[in-house]
Amino acid sequence: MKNALSWTLIVCVSIFLLNNCKTTLHKDISQDQSFISKIRKLYSSGDPSLWPKPELNELAVPHFSEIGHLPKVKFPENNPYSKEKVLLGKTLFYDPRLSGSNQIACASCHDPELGWTDNKTQSFGHDRQLGTRNAMTIMNIAFAKSLFWDGRAESIEQQSQMPIQDHKEMNEHIDIATDKIAKIKGYESLFERAFGTKTVTKEKIAMAIATFERTLMSPQTKFDKFIDGQSDAFTDDEVAGMHLFRTKGQCMNCHNSGYFSNNQFENDGTGLLGSRQEDLGRYKVTGDPSDAGKFRVPTLREITRTGPWMHNGAFGTLRDVLTFYNGGNPEPPKKRATVHNGVQLVSKKSAMLKPLHLTEKEISQIEAFLATLSTRTQRLVPPGLPK
Numbered sequence: 001m002k003n004a005l006s007w008t009l010i011v012c013v014s015i016f017l018l019n020n021c022k023t024t025l026h027k028d029i030s031q032d033q034s035f036i037s038k039i040r041k042l043y044s045s046g047d048p049s050l051w052p053k054p055e056l057n058e059l060a061v062p063h064f065s066e067i068g069h070l071p072k073v074k075f076p077e078n079n080p081y082s083k084e085k086v087l088l089g090k091t092l093f094y095d096p097r098l099s100g101s102n103q104i105a106c107a108s109c110h111d112p113e114l115g116w117t118d119n120k121t122q123s124f125g126h127d128r129q130l131g132t133r134n135a136m137t138i139m140n141i142a143f144a145k146s147l148f149w150d151g152r153a154e155s156i157e158q159q160s161q162m163p164i165q166d167h168k169e170m171n172e173h174i175d176i177a178t179d180k181i182a183k184i185k186g187y188e189s190l191f192e193r194a195f196g197t198k199t200v201t202k203e204k205i206a207m208a209i210a211t212f213e214r215t216l217m218s219p220q221t222k223f224d225k226f227i228d229g230q231s232d233a234f235t236d237d238e239v240a241g242m243h244l245f246r247t248k249g250q251c252m253n254c255h256n257s258g259y260f261s262n263n264q265f266e267n268d269g270t271g272l273l274g275s276r277q278e279d280l281g282r283y284k285v286t287g288d289p290s291d292a293g294k295f296r297v298p299t300l301r302e303i304t305r306t307g308p309w310m311h312n313g314a315f316g317t318l319r320d321v322l323t324f325y326n327g328g329n330p331e332p333p334k335k336r337a338t339v340h341n342g343v344q345l346v347s348k349k350s351a352m353l354k355p356l357h358l359t360e361k362e363i364s365q366i367e368a369f370l371a372t373l374s375t376r377t378q379r380l381v382p383p384g385l386p387k
Contacts, residue, residue: 036239043227046228064262076157082211086208087190089207099170099177112379113380116302118135119307125163133149134313136148138216139299143261151285152284156210156214164177177205222371241365244365245366255299260299262297264297265296267347268350275335279293279312283345292345292346303373304318318367322367323363326363328356
């Protein structure tokens with residue numbers, strides 16, 4: 001009898017605790033759902049002024065603008081848009097005769113089916129020489145204020161000539177490349193329609209390629225549809241991820257505006273000074289010691305299609321990238337200093353980068369949000385090359 005009463009008491013207590021746990025669990029989920037529903041309504045309202053205030057480091061404020069749609073592309077006054085110029089630029093972009101070997105084209109490293117990159121850790125070029133950096137996507141390049149990881153080109157027109165002349169990339173003198181194009185009969189009509197004259201110059205080649213590249217815009221993304229009012233376009237995790245991106249995740253410090261980049265140069269501790277993988281970054285352009293280890297902040301649009309990530313392709317998954325930032329970008333003590341041409345350089349990681357203390361679930365939610373910034377793989381039919 002005593003044992004029966006004991007067992008009865010145990011069963012009653014167990015049922016009580018189980019029911020209490022379920023009630024608490026449901027309450028927590030209900031609270032989460034209530035919060036998600038609230039911010040879902042705000043973020044998909046079509047009015048960014050209603051969004052929760054972003055959490056920004058004071059260093060980020062001068063270069064901050066809210067995330068949102070890409071603006072309309074503005075073509076330079078000295079290189080206005082025309083469909084004829086786009087066709088010429090597209091043709092030149094795919095033409096390997098601009099290279100010394102007649103085998104490498106701009107499209108070799110910027111493939112539309114690979115997010116306009118080559119998806120390689122480091123790109124290779126002339127004689128299969130391996131470069132030192134990852135090929136940046138040229139998707140939405142019209143909104144970049146400087147080009148390459150170190151910003152050495154100030155315009156797309158300037159950028160378009162540099163790979164042609166780089167000994168590790170296309171390995172051709174720009175004047176020789178221009179002469180080769182000028183001798184191809186089929187190009188005469190393309191240049192005449194684009195510029196009003198058959199005369200081929202290196203400046204016209206650069207202008208045509210730049211015009212074509214400015215047309216490489218992302219189609220409307222899931223993110224764009226959501227903020228325009230399609231509140232059911234996002235899952236709960238994607239809504240939570242967008243909120244974390246703007247708040248606890250601190251991603252907005254650098255990745256803001258419709259381009260999802262502040263177009264600045266930041267040191268995130270990946271320069272690895274003093275090691276075999278050393279990359280001095282922006283310093284090689286400016287000569288300013290404070291720029292050692294700084295790189296251009298890349299766009300996050302199409303981010304899931306443009307890996308591997310970082311200037312050296314160090315990370316093969318977005319999860320690895322997010323985990324790295326969550327830890328505050330721990331910079332190895334032995335890879336913070338170097339001597340370059342007699343100059344002592346010390347890497348000074350951005351003060352904006354600190355441990356974020358994101359949970360595994362929160363990291364997954366930010367990753368889910370980032371996926372909403374990408375679109376489907378593009379299929380672009382290469383143009384026929386003039387003869």
